[in-house]
């Protein structure tokens with residue numbers, strides 16, 4: 001093993017916890033929202049967000065009309081989302097320690113994430129993730145998104161690695177696991193309650209783990225499997 005690439009949301013950080021904290025913050029100081037019951041607002045927001053896969057412009061437009069709120073509040077809510085959401089970023093327990101350990105083990109590390117350049121960059125900066133990893137690719141910036149092979153191949157090229165020397169770790173069975181398998185990488189599926197796993201698709205990762213502790217064990221066991229090329 002020479003390199004490990006990670007997905008970001010629901011792999012290294014908890015999008016769900018981040019979103020819950022932000023929703024609470026936004027509701028707490030916005031009197032227009034307080035006409036609605038907090039739990040109803042939060043539940044609807046989480047439902048519309050679909051674990052982060054729906055753009056927030058659509059989430060806010062839909063929720064404002066759902067609760068019959070004045071559409072004039074849209075601009076300030078979305079502006080606040082873009083300027084403050086990253087401040088609520090929540091790494092999973094042990095995730096920064098794991099990156100530190102892998103970096104010290106001389107592995108090349110990268111992050112390949114689907115999403116908007118501004119919002120994903122701010123989360124990455126907030127946690128100083130660029131200090132741990134060698135490559136960061138964000139789909140909007142790359143004009144190409146997982147599971148397309150191009151974004152995986154670019155990361156491998158930048159790390160000067162062959163696919164068979166590398167692992168991809170992610171929580172989306174299609175974008176992360178199928179995408180990485182298609183270019184020949186080894187794959188580790190993170191199975192948490194917000195993972196995207198379509199059971200009817202026969203996609204099998206090399207490993208499936210339920211926690212970062214389990215992930216650390218799998219990576220430790222594979223650390224010595226270097227591929228030597230002459």
Ligand SMILES: [Mg+2]
Pocket residue numbers: 007008009010011170171172
């Ligand atoms: Mg993810």
